[in-house]
Amino acid sequence: MSDTTKKPEFREDDSWFSEAQLDRLAPADHADRVHSPIPTQMVSNGEYMPIGQTDKQKEVEARLAALSAQAAKQLGMSRRRFLATSGGFAASFLAMNQVFGEFFDVRPIEMLVKEAYAQGGPPKGIFVFDDQTHIIRSSRVGPGNALRDIAQGNHNVFNLGDLPDELGRVNFPWNPALVGLPNLNSNFHLAQYMKDVYLDSQVSVAIMTNNNSAAIPDSGGNRAPKSVEESEAFEILTAEQTMATRDWVNQLAGSRRMLGHGQLYTGVGNLWFIEEQIERLKPDSWKGYNIANAAKLDDDPDSLMVRWTLDDPEVAYPTYAKIDEYARKNNGRILKQYPGFRNLSIHKGLSTNAIGSDPRLGHPIDIPRAAQDWPQFNFIIYHSCIKPAFWVLNALNELNSGVLREGVPDISWTTEMAVLAAPYNNVYAEIGTTFASTVITFPSVCAHILGQLLKFMGEDRVVFGSDAVWYGSPQWQIEALWRFQIPEDMCRRFGYPRLTPQIKRKILGLNSARLYGLKGPAATVSPAVYKPVPEDYESRITPELKHILEYPGFAAAPAETQFAQYSNDNLAKIKQSYADAGGARSNTRYGWLRRG
Numbered sequence: 024m025s026d027t028t029k030k031p032e033f034r035e036d037d038s039w040f041s042e043a044q045l046d047r048l049a050p051a052d053h054a055d056r057v058h059s060p061i062p063t064q065m066v067s068n069g070e071y072m073p074i075g076q077t078d079k080q081k082e083v084e085a086r087l088a089a090l091s092a093q094a095a096k097q098l099g100m101s102r103r104r105f106l107a108t109s110g111g112f113a114a115s116f117l118a119m120n121q122v123f124g125e126f127f128d129v130r131p132i133e134m135l136v137k138e139a140y141a142q143g144g145p146p147k148g149i150f151v152f153d154d155q156t157h158i159i160r161s162s163r164v165g166p167g168n169a170l171r172d173i174a175q176g177n178h179n180v181f182n183l184g185d186l187p188d189e190l191g192r193v194n195f196p197w198n199p200a201l202v203g204l205p206n207l208n209s210n211f212h213l214a215q216y217m218k219d220v221y222l223d224s225q226v227s228v229a230i231m232t233n234n235n236s237a238a239i240p241d242s243g244g245n246r247a248p249k250s251v252e253e254s255e256a257f258e259i260l261t262a263e264q265t266m267a268t269r270d271w272v273n274q275l276a277g278s279r280r281m282l283g284h285g286q287l288y289t290g291v292g293n294l295w296f297i298e299e300q301i302e303r304l305k306p307d308s309w310k311g312y313n314i315a316n317a318a319k320l321d322d323d324p325d326s327l328m329v330r331w332t333l334d335d336p337e338v339a340y341p342t343y344a345k346i347d348e349y350a351r352k353n354n355g356r357i358l359k360q361y362p363g364f365r366n367l368s369i370h371k372g373l374s375t376n377a378i379g380s381d382p383r384l385g386h387p388i389d390i391p392r393a394a395q396d397w398p399q400f401n402f403i404i405y406h407s408c409i410k411p412a413f414w415v416l417n418a419l420n421e422l423n424s425g426v427l428r429e430g431v432p433d434i435s436w437t438t439e440m441a442v443l444a445a446p447y448n449n450v451y452a453e454i455g456t457t458f459a460s461t462v463i464t465f466p467s468v469c470a471h472i473l474g475q476l477l478k479f480m481g482e483d484r485v486v487f488g489s490d491a492v493w494y495g496s497p498q499w500q501i502e503a504l505w506r507f508q509i510p511e512d513m514c515r516r517f518g519y520p521r522l523t524p525q526i527k528r529k530i531l532g533l534n535s536a537r538l539y540g541l542k543g544p545a546a547t548v549s550p551a552v553y554k555p556v557p558e559d560y561e562s563r564i565t566p567e568l569k570h571i572l573e574y575p576g577f578a579a580a581p582a583e584t585q586f587a588q589y590s591n592d593n594l595a596k597i598k599q600s601y602a603d604a605g606g607a608r609s610n611t612r613y614g615w616l617r618r619g
Contacts, residue, residue, distance in 0.1 A: 155488030287311030292319025362540025455488030474519030
């Protein structure tokens with residue numbers, strides 16, 4: 024708990040630290056010696072005590088300090104100013120390569136010449152389709168969530184034992200731009216989302232998704248919901264809020280920049296809600312959670328909803344049939360307007376403590392039968408079914424165990440999913456969170472996962488999702504994927520394809536563009552920029568949308584080369600104005616470091 028004797032204006036009062044803990048800490052913005060774009064020490068946002076710097080972190084920091092001091096001297100600028108440039112990122116990648124091994128494609132010249140860094144990064148006109156992004160309803164304020172904690176490098180519930188990553192670093196941040204910033208729910212509201220996704224990244228099109236795994240507070244703790252209405256009341260975002268956000272973004276942009284997921288509440292007792300979403304909200308595609316208690320087996324208003332499997336003919340299949348019925352109506356009118364209408368995005372994995380092979384907890388055993396029985400649907404398996412939840416030391420241990428499946432290291436449950444899905448061309452692997460959780464902390468695991476997905480499923484069936492904005496702007500993941508490479512010895516030993524630029528283009532956007540029928544004349548997408556958002560940006564959110572998203576106190580009544588539209592629409596013009604405003608990235612952290 025925070026010390027209630029402190030005066031409200033004291034900075035320390037924003038933390039939960041006791042006086043004894045504060046004696047062991049120092050403010051990061053004063054104590055951080057290096058100001059690296061990629062932090063070399065755990066920074067706490069004030070909720071948890073940070074862990075001291077590890078030997079590996081000290082080694083990265085020392086290498087980065089030497090590299091940046093030399094480069095800054097050559098460029099005639101201060102080291103701190105240098106670290107705020109693209110050269111600072113290049114130096115960070117180089118320092119990590121010196122400790123990790125050669126996982127990132129970066130050259131020393133990129134520290135000195137920003138054009139060289141740009142040449143090595145994602146091309147200016149690349150088309151990026153982010154198929155997994157989130158906001159939360161604006162009535163949710165106060166402290167943020169555990170996913171942001173792991174992105175920031177805070178102690179978190181997914182790594183309660185503070186276990187090290189592949190380099191021995193404890194709670195190393197995934198996204199350095201977030202380190203030290205307050206973890207607040209306002210970071211996940213619409214205005215911040217627009218800045219993070221459409222202005223601070225190269226994302227061209229994004230899907231707004233949601234989560235229907237609400238638990239209902241009850242006298243005995245939490246229970247499963249009895250109805251869709253009860254579940255939606257406790258979700259971070261409702262189906263209506265999802266689609267209202269999509270419609271506003273597309274109206275603002277003047278083109279189709281956002282798609283929206285309908286929610287897969289399955290079972291005969293929920294068919295009415297599938298129909299309502301189709302007729303009133305008009306989803307582009309669908310999102311489902313097997314782990315969610317979201318299946319209503321009957322019409323009894325007092326019965327609890329339950330978990331479900333993809334291949335259950337009594338629960339899932341009536342839902343698929345209802346969606347397919349609408350897809351066939353009026354000579355496929357819905358499919359012409361929403362080409363991804365038969366895309367089913369299914370959360371699988373992130374279930375570290377699951378025992379056995381229960382598909383209701385994320386195991387992939389239910390995928391083949393569903394894919395075979397419903398060939399007209401595409402099953403997009405979110406998170407590529409990886410079993411470890413956000414902290415993948417388990418997977419690294421599996422790599423080191425020597426256990427193989429089909430000649431490659433057996434990573435639970437991703438390897439099994441790739442093998443099971445291989446024969447079915449309507450099954451896709453999505454890398455949201457799985458890529459984010461491995462590329463910086465466990466690059467060997469990341470290389471094997473990408474290699475296996477490409478080997479068994481092929482380069483046309485792997486798609487990019489960032490799970491933004493839980494982990495901040497998607498740009499760090501876009502840049503990391505573009506620069507990431509599978510080591511040659513892995514490719515030779517296990518038969519993994521090389522991560523060529525063409526394969527990366529497919530993963531980052533072209534595969535999803537095909538899945539969602541996005542087409543356009545030849546042109547390029549506007550470049551990514553990292554500069555201030557226009558001050559009047561939030562004023563563009565309409566009163567109607569503020570009402571739907573539950574803005575606190577708001578009382579208004581509801582009222583790539585082939586994608587030219589993304590370079591000329593209203594969002595592109597806003598982004599150009601944003602770039603013209605100037606500004607520079609700061610590596611300042613506002614959290615807490617361990618002293619000494």
